[in-house]
Amino acid sequence: MQKCSYLGLVTETLRDRKKRQTRQALVRATLRLAAEKGLDHVTVEEISTAADVSTRTFFNYFQGKDEAVASSDPEAGPRLRDRIRNQPAQHTPFEALKKALLDEVADELTEDRDLWLLRKQVIGQHPELLAKVFASGELAERHLVAAIAERSGLAETDTYPMMLTAATGAAFRVAMARWACVERPLGELLGEALDVLGAGLSEVPTQGGS
Amino acid sequence: MQKCSYLGLVTETLRDRKKRQTRQALVRATLRLAAEKGLDHVTVEEISTAADVSTRTFFNYFQGKDEAVASSDPEAGPRLRDRIRNQPAQHTPFEALKKALLDEVADELTEDRDLWLLRKQVIGQHPELLAKVFASGELAERHLVAAIAERSGLAETDTYPMMLTAATGAAFRVAMARWACVERPLGELLGEALDVLGAGLSEVPTQGGS
DNA sequence: TGCAAACTTGCACGTCGTGCAGAAATGCTC
DNA sequence: GAGCATTTCTGCACGACGTGCAAGTTTGCA
Numbered sequence: 001m002q003k004c005s006y007l008g009l010v011t012e013t014l015r016d017r018k019k020r021q022t023r024q025a026l027v028r029a030t031l032r033l034a035a036e037k038g039l040d041h042v043t044v045e046e047i048s049t050a051a052d053v054s055t056r057t058f059f060n061y062f063q064g065k066d067e068a069v070a071s072s073d074p075e076a077g078p079r080l081r082d083r084i085r086n087q088p089a090q091h092t093p094f095e096a097l098k099k100a101l102l103d104e105v106a107d108e109l110t111e112d113r114d115l116w117l118l119r120k121q122v123i124g125q126h127p128e129l130l131a132k133v134f135a136s137g138e139l140a141e142r143h144l145v146a147a148i149a150e151r152s153g154l155a156e157t158d159t160y161p162m163m164l165t166a167a168t169g170a171a172f173r174v175a176m177a178r179w180a181c182v183e184r185p186l187g188e189l190l191g192e193a194l195d196v197l198g199a200g201l202s203e204v205p206t207q208g209g210s
Numbered sequence: 211m212q213k214c215s216y217l218g219l220v221t222e223t224l225r226d227r228k229k230r231q232t233r234q235a236l237v238r239a240t241l242r243l244a245a246e247k248g249l250d251h252v253t254v255e256e257i258s259t260a261a262d263v264s265t266r267t268f269f270n271y272f273q274g275k276d277e278a279v280a281s282s283d284p285e286a287g288p289r290l291r292d293r294i295r296n297q298p299a300q301h302t303p304f305e306a307l308k309k310a311l312l313d314e315v316a317d318e319l320t321e322d323r324d325l326w327l328l329r330k331q332v333i334g335q336h337p338e339l340l341a342k343v344f345a346s347g348e349l350a351e352r353h354l355v356a357a358i359a360e361r362s363g364l365a366e367t368d369t370y371p372m373m374l375t376a377a378t379g380a381a382f383r384v385a386m387a388r389w390a391c392v393e394r395p396l397g398e399l400l401g402e403a404l405d406v407l408g409a410g411l412s413e414v415p416t417q418g419g420s
Numbered sequence: 421t422g423c424a425a426a427c428t429t430g431c432a433c434g435t436c437g438t439g440c441a442g443a444a445a446t447g448c449t450c
Numbered sequence: 451g452a453g454c455a456t457t458t459c460t461g462c463a464c465g466a467c468g469t470g471c472a473a474g475t476t477t478g479c480a
Binding site: 014 | 465468
Binding site: 094152160164166173181197 | 302303374377402403410411
């Protein structure tokens with residue numbers, strides 16, 4: 001797909017840029033309309049009109065409304081994988097994943113703050129979507145499993161890499177669920193959830209975790 | 211809904227029994243046909259015909275085919291909650307949850323072995339369904355969160371109960387994903403996943419977890 | 421400039437999922 | 451067991467969903 005590259009720096013063609021723009025326009029339109037009227041009362045036709053493309057094109061990008069709300073970025077998986085690889089070698093897989101995820105969230109939040117705020121609003125209205133988000137594999141679990149397996153010297157089919165990845169996804173879900181209700185920054189909530197996880201769940205945390 | 215009961219032992223009325231039968235017939239038909247032809251190539255009409263009810267009735271029980279595959283038992287949530295409550299008081303919340311879940315799975319497997327085998331087959335063909343299973347909240351997370359909160363003396367909105375529940379759901383998902391591929395009993399895989407979780411994910415398990 | 425590849429669009433078609441209202445089955449009381 | 455309230459089933463209608471297909475348009479590249 002990418003033909004032009006130089007030292008890992010990929011030049012984005014006009015076509016690629018337009019695709020990203022269309023995708024983002026669709027996501028934005030979906031979130032805006034859903035936040036306004038509730039996702040169920042928005043038709044794909046409305047969304048497409050708002051984004052200035054045909055209905056058919058919407059379905060070229062997403063399988064349905066749900067997916068437009070959830071999967072904002074198809075490159076998140078590979079990017080996260082690279083973030084993990086770039087963590088210092090002395091970090092345990094868990095530390096590396098935690099750091100990578102927090103960095104990713106921080107960057108993402110400063111980059112597309114408006115989108116995330118809309119998302120927060122929509123999720124507040126439709127908690128069941130949260131689960132679907134991860135259902136469609138937003139975290140691109142395979143990339144993560146691969147990166148963790150690599151770093152831990154285990155196979156991708158071993159329990160540990162899969163479990164760490166899945167549990168991290170769970171932490172993310174918990175963080176977002178709380179984020180939609182509480183007035184606290186997402187990064188903080190995510191860090192807290194991951195800490196509870198890393199402490200092992202065997203013992204009840206004595207201190208807060210409120 | 212239940213009018214007749216005696217000392218907590220609920221007498222099931224004819225109506226209730228028929229509902230359960232219809233529900234089970236629909237689930238069974240869905241799984242059988244899906245295992246045979248692939249879920250996408252089965253229509254609700256086929257399923258309904260196979261289960262000997264009208265199409266409309268199918269939608270009285272489930273929102274769609276996915277749900278019929280996933281949510282086998284609406285009472286699993288409360289039942290699991292009670293199992294947790296019945297665990298010895300000296301158990302930590304994690305231990306209690308683990309024991310309760312393993313018991314539940316064991317009972318469920320001996321009870322409806324054929325259904326689970328079909329499920330295994332269908333999930334093997336449609337891994338994306340696995341995530342949707344938990345998306346629709348099969349584990350009835352709220353009941354679990356409540357039970358854990360109760361046992362740990364924390365609020366339902368605290369991080370720990372939510373995180374423990376979500377992580378357990380993740381463990382279950384991992385176990386099922388592996389179960390669909392590997393030739394090992396589900397209970398064993400689930401126990402393994404939970405152990406990895408309970409050990410804390412900070413350290414890579416030295417031994418197996420293969 | 422011109423060709424190939426990728427993207428968009430409209431159309432058709434079958435399926436999905438729900439509201440509604442009447443028919444049928446069940447529970448309960450007398 | 452007769453009668454009434456409640457619950458469940460069913461058929462119908464209707465709008466929305468999601469995809470295959472073929473033609474039109476845009477972009478990449480030589």
